[in-house]
Amino acid sequence: MAFDIEAYGLKAAGPDAVRPFTVDGLDVRGRAVALGPMLNQILDRHAYPAPVARLLGEAIVLTALLGTALKFDGRFTVQTQSDGPVNMLVVDFTAPGSIRAYARYDEQAFRPGGPGEGADPATLLGRGHLAMTIDQGKHMQRYQGLVELDGISLEEVARRYFARSEQIPTEVRLGVGRLFTRRDGQSPSETWTAGGILVQFLPEAPERMRQADLHPGNMPEGTQAHTIDEDDAWMEAKSLVGTVRDDELTDPEITVERLLFRLFHERGVRMFDAQPILDRCRCSREKIEAVLENFSAEERTDMVQDGRIIVTCEFCSTRYEFKAEAV
Known part of the structure; x- marks a missing residue:
């Protein structure tokens, strides 16, 4: 089909x-x-x-x-x-x-x-x-x-x-x-x-x-693991989900809609x-400045380099610079 x-x-x-x-x-x-x-x-x-x-x-x-x-x-x-x-x-x-x-x-x-x-x-x-x-x-x-x-x-x-x-x-x-x-004449991307x-x-x-209990680890000898008929x-x-291959998940030519149809169309997928x-990162200059204001004056002094405090967001790598006297 x-x-x-x-x-x-x-x-x-x-x-x-x-x-x-x-x-x-x-x-x-x-x-x-x-x-x-x-x-x-x-x-x-x-x-x-x-x-x-x-x-x-x-x-x-x-x-x-x-x-x-x-x-x-x-x-x-x-x-x-x-x-x-x-x-x-x-x-x-x-x-x-x-x-x-x-x-x-x-x-x-x-x-x-x-x-x-x-x-x-x-x-x-x-x-x-x-x-x-x-x-x-x-x-x-x-x-x-x-x-x-x-x-x-x-x-x-x-x-x-x-x-x-x-x-x-x-x-x-x-x-x-x-x-x-x-592409022709270009290095591989x-x-x-x-x-x-x-x-x-x-x-x-x-x-x-109902599901079977998670395995408890080391059980006493003779103990029966909890099982249940799913x-x-x-x-x-x-x-059906177990049949999904990695290449089906990563191939741009296999859309999510096509994958769902392949798996479940006989059962009526909606x-x-x-x-x-x-x-999208949530950082901003205002938020970074508010964080800096929570440090003590001594701690902020230790952050100063060439009259500036520089903060780089670990998530998006955006670099924020502040004049030391402004913080």
């Missing part, structure tokens, strides 16, 4: 957009995303080593999928603290669709022959924790969920987060790749591309959402208006 997006009354979302969808035949809902230019702007700004850029790209995809589910004006932040070669990732989403991101890493680990070369994402993160924080603004309580990082991927982080905090069966796939193109899909099982009968519809949805995703 050929795919025709006009039959859905939609226009292709294109790159840098999240497409919500539901599959009534399987009682699932979800979102799919494709990222291109905005991802390149973020990653190229810092000239990260390729493994770091790939890992941060996965975190950006995951944050886009989760952040666009917010039903209010607020912020959603994904942040890791760990002992791996990439010891911190921060991706900050501001509703309705602005993202900024930053990675901190051990430069020595990514020199030729270093432990960061060729390492998989789970190894790059190492051990620590990942925090997902929802901030609904002033006068509203913040919510934060923590997931232990113990050699797991960001995909597994998302599964554990929803299993523990929301008790919603969730499956997620993330993919980040590089495209190499060559390289760009980053990424995509992801997240599905959640939300039947009308809550008892159908709902057939959810098993089918998970199996797609909704796409949500654009922008590379």
Whole structure:
């Protein structure tokens, strides 16, 4: 069966957009995303080593999928603290669709022959924790969920987060790749591309959402692990998402609409208006100046170089200069 997006009354979302969808035949809902230019702007700004850029790209995809589910004006932040070669990732989403991101890493680990070369994402993160924080603004309580990082991927982080905090069966796939193109008479150019899909099982009968307990680790000898027969519809949805290849998520020729049609058209997929995703930082001269005013006079004096205080935003690399006497 050929795919025709006009039959859905939609226009292709294109790159840098999240497409919500539901599959009534399987009682699932979800979102799919494709990222291109905005991802390149973020990653190229810092000239990260390729493994770091790939890992941060996965975190950006995951944050886009989760952040666009917010039903209010607020912020959603994904942040890791760990002992791996990439010891911190921060991706900050501001509703309705602005993202900024930053990675901190051990430069020595990514020199030729270093432990960061060729390492998989789970190894790059190492051990620590990942925090997902929802901030609904002033006068509203913040919510934060923590997931232990113990050699797991960001995909597994998302599964554990929803299993523990929301008790919603969730499956997620993330993919980040590089495209190499060559034009006549020009050197090859390289760009980053990424995509992801997240599905959640939300039947009308809550008892159908039962899940096996998370593995407790070292169990006493003779203890039986908790198992449960998963709902057939959810098993089918998970199996379909499991067939998604990385190249399907990163190939610009395979739109999110075409991918969703390939996976779910037999079960009746419905797609909704796409949500654009922008590379946009929240820093400003006024905000930086307000931060500087919170330092003591002695601390500000130590920051002065040639009569100026210079601050560079870690997210967008914007450089702010202040005359020392003005702060």
